[in-house]
Amino acid sequence: MPLNMNPMPVNLRQRHLLVAALVILPVQVLAGNPADIRLGGMSLTPTLRLTEAYDDNFRETAAPNEASSWITTIEPAFELAAEDRLNIYRLRYALESDIYHSSHGNDNTDHHLDANAHLEFSSRHRLDLNAGYDRVESAADATSLAENDKYHTSNVGAVYGLGIESATMQLELAVDQERKRYDNRGTLNQDKDRDTRSLGATAFYRLAPKTRALFEVSLTEFDYVRLRSVDSSTLRSLDSVNHSYFAGLAFDATAKTSGTLKIGHEKKDFDAPGERDPSLTAWHADLTWKPRTYSAFRLTARHGINEGSNEEQFIENRTAGLAWSHKWSSFFSSDLGYVRSKMNYDNAANREDITDSYRVGLTWDVRRWLSLELGYRYRERDSNVALENFERSLYSAGLKLSL
Numbered sequence: 296m297p298l299n300m301n302p303m304p305v306n307l308r309q310r311h312l313l314v315a316a317l318v319i320l321p322v323q324v325l326a327g328n329p330a331d332i333r334l335g336g337m338s339l340t341p342t343l344r345l346t347e348a349y350d351d352n353f354r355e356t357a358a359p360n361e362a363s364s365w366i367t368t369i370e371p372a373f374e375l376a377a378e379d380r381l382n383i384y385r386l387r388y389a390l391e392s393d394i395y396h397s398s399h400g401n402d403n404t405d406h407h408l409d410a411n412a413h414l415e416f417s418s419r420h421r422l423d424l425n426a427g428y429d430r431v432e433s434a435a436d437a438t439s440l441a442e443n444d445k446y447h448t449s450n451v452g453a454v455y456g457l458g459i460e461s462a463t464m465q466l467e468l469a470v471d472q473e474r475k476r477y478d479n480r481g482t483l484n485q486d487k488d489r490d491t492r493s494l495g496a497t498a499f500y501r502l503a504p505k506t507r508a509l510f511e512v513s514l515t516e517f518d519y520v521r522l523r524s525v526d527s528s529t530l531r532s533l534d535s536v537n538h539s540y541f542a543g544l545a546f547d548a549t550a551k552t553s554g555t556l557k558i559g560h561e562k563k564d565f566d567a568p569g570e571r572d573p574s575l576t577a578w579h580a581d582l583t584w585k586p587r588t589y590s591a592f593r594l595t596a597r598h599g600i601n602e603g604s605n606e607e608q609f610i611e612n613r614t615a616g617l618a619w620s621h622k623w624s625s626f627f628s629s630d631l632g633y634v635r636s637k638m639n640y641d642n643a644a645n646r647e648d649i650t651d652s653y654r655v656g657l658t659w660d661v662r663r664w665l666s667l668e669l670g671y672r673y674r675e676r677d678s679n680v681a682l683e684n685f686e687r688s689l690y691s692a693g694l695k696l697s698l
Contacts, residue, residue: 340376392405493515513539523604562575593618
């Protein structure tokens with residue numbers, strides 16, 4: 296997956312908000328007006344993206360171990376959708392095949408399968424369901440230079456909403472379970488296999504027609520399949536439970552400003568006695584401001600606790616990003632973005648990373664069914680552990696096809 300240079304952590308509520316948005320928005324909005332194939336009461340929408348990219352450090356390694364390559368990416372996708380009054384159902388499959396022309400040992404194919412449903416039983420009761428399966432292989436920042444990281448995940452989740460959406464108060468209850476297993480040879484990455492279970496509740500109180508206060512409580516349990524080896528004689532359990540409590544504001548999507556802003560407390564309790572249990576003031580922001588219908592600025596920020604590895608118990612993460620998308624005409628648009636991330640590792644080296652990521656993208660809609668895309672991404676990590684420093688540039692050109 297060479298183009299995904301800047302993943303952002305996704306918490307329980309973010310995942311289900313994304314699922315709800317994907318379910319509710321019309322297909323043509325999400326896919327750039329592709330035509331569909333009618334199958335009785337259902338619609339099938341196929342798309343194809345072809346990309347040629349040059350990546351000068353696709354493993355994200357320190358000098359002089361950089362590896363560069365031209366990479367061809369083929370991404371077909373198929374989405375099946377159906378509607379029954381206010382109920383909406385979607386099934387989507389996407390394949391992403393990467394061909395590394397200078398390093399065929401890194402060739403890989405990812406698979407993504409997602410099923411979503413939005414059910415409205417009445418104006419007061421609604422339910423969003425989601426299930427997914429992903430099989431992924433990644434060369435970037437892999438555990439071993441000899442083999443890409445390979446893993447598969449499966450997840451199921453639900454969000455139940457209570458209360459009329461225009462009323463003074465609403466309540467959402469969320470549940471999610473994810474299973475992650477690595478597929479590398481031998482014992483490589485096996486200590487990262489885990490099951491994650493999450494529960495959450497969010498209460499909303501309307502302060503103004505387009506603004507609501509929110510109060511959120513969530514619990515996430517991490518259950519690792521194996522103990523982790525610290526050294527030849529010491530094993531470590533990273534089983535833990537994260538507790539988080541937030542208060543903040545939610546801005547409705549119909550307003551010029553939309554999204555959420557919240558601050559609170561996060562704490563991780565390890566099951567093993569004697570381990571240091573971190574706690575911190577946490578915050579999360581995901582705000583979009585649209586001064587014009589054709590221009591949007593998006594601000595994202597997070598301070599929280601990330602999972603650790605065999606080298607650290609946990610990671611304290613601070614991330615902030617700003618993006619600007621602008622449609623210059625009916626057929627030409629641009630996308631600019633910047634993200635800075637600071638990671639503090641709880642390990643013997645007191646490792647600290649600061650990573651800066653930049654992106655520029657241009658899209659030309661030649662026809663309703665054809666778009667041309669140009670992009671550049673740059674990513675740099677500055678660490679107090681010299682072997683973790685790297686610079687990476689990626690240049691890409693591609694096209695997106697639909698019916």
